[in-house]
Amino acid sequence: MNVLVVNAGSSSLKLSVLGEHDELLAQHHVERWEGGVDLPEDFPEIHAVGHRVVHGGPDLTTPVVVDDKTRAEIERLTDLAPLHQPRALAGIDAVTALLPDVPQVACFDTAFHATLPPVAATYPLPARWRERFGLRRYGFHGLSHAYAARRAVELAGGGTRVVTCHLGAGCSLAAVRDGRSVDTTMGFTPLGGLAMATRSGDLDPGLLVWLLDGRLGLDEVNDGLEHGSGLLGVGGHADLRDLREADDENARLAVDLFVHRLRQSVAAMTASLGGLDLLVFTGGIGEHDAAVRADTVAGLGFLGVELDGERNAEREGDERISTGRSDADVWVVEAREDVEVAHGARQVLG
Structure with a gap:
């Protein structure tokens, strides 16, 4: 399975295609990215797409197929990562338009830290604030x-x-x-x-x-x-x-x-x-x-x-x-x- 990996930064876009054994088959870097995606002609066949998404919140703690529900949840978390979340959404939308029949998966930077024990994840704030707003340490990268x-x-x-x-x-x-x-x-x-x-x-x-x-x-x-x-x-x-x-x-x-x-x-x-x-x-x-x-x-x-x-x-x-x-x-x-x-x-x- 050849996977197109989309890493949409605040101003740039990195595209890479990895083969079945993680060998790098192709890559393309756009320094000043305006939101669209055009794959170079020499890119190999794409069987799946994986997106790096910065914030998954409390619920998106594993990779998930991108559908309307997932996209809406990513958008809902924009105020927690205002520099990064909109760019990930732009990448998802651009690939959907370019490769409508290729399945897409969102992978979250916060997911690795979902295993934090309560003592590391909990802020010493009033319980009513933590429960109402979901305040906790999420972690990134x-x-x-x-x-x-x-x-x-x-x-x-x-x-x-x-x-x-x-x-x-x-x-x-x-x-x-x-x-x-x-x-x-x-x-x-x-x-x-x-x-x-x-x-x-x-x-x-x-x-x-x-x-x-x-x-x-x-x-x-x-x-x-x-x-x-x-x-x-x-x-x-x-x-x-x-x-x-x-x-x-x-x-x-x-x-x-x-x-x-x-x-x-x-x-x-x-x-x-x-x-x-x-x-x-x-x-x-x-x-x-x-x-x-x-x-x-x-x-x-x-x-x-x-x-x-x-x-x-x-x-x-x-x-x-x-x-x-x-x-x-x-x-x-x-x-x-x-x-x-x-x-x-x-x-x-x-």
Whole structure:
């Protein structure tokens, strides 16, 4: 079964076709995507389509066939992921128009974290709020975390306690025990957790109450948290490479803050697991920024983690970058959400 994987981002579109054994048969990337889908002429025959969808809410916790009911539920969750959900819907609609007879399956980034225990998923808020609005930690980047954890365990030949670090424009960590997510840094929306390119990550809720108490409007606060915070808000640039090139006081603070929050989160996820067997870096920053990996691990000596500087600097592909003395292996794994989506489509369609 050839599966067309559709990954619709906030401004781009990634299409890939995976064969029966997850071999990459074709791919196409549209940088500035306006909503339609045109497959290149050299694409192979498509037997099924799998869509990456960011938010599945409390009910969509496994891959599901896309029908009118599923589409409506995805649309209903738009206010929980306003940057991502409409784009996923646009991808579904475009493929429906292009390939009306090909079955489609939606795979959700939140689904991997449906296994969070109550102690990790529950917010200490009034019960009436939690019950009325479904307030809980959902977690995100689940397709990436699931693949990275499984791939690292395969490469390492074992490991039951895994911390995965998905680091890109959006960032999150997951604590994975025996292949199941037991904790994660993002929460009710993709705005929580680590400081990111333009997103704030975790904040004191009282700070937001104070700002909203007649000082700033809701739209201004929302826009600032989503688009004007994180690395951009502190250092003036959303990209770590630009911050290092700028090399001024604010830029250095932004880089240091990013690494500081990352170290904190690795330690927190390790605590949730009761120890660490594998630490895995994935995503654009995780795979390609050797300095972030080195600076992060340098502050984790109390966990017995030690990086091999040469391996870290020269690594290619999926590779272990820790020394033989390290108590836990450190790996870099290429992000392959497309493999997880293809697996989900085959699981549903048989």
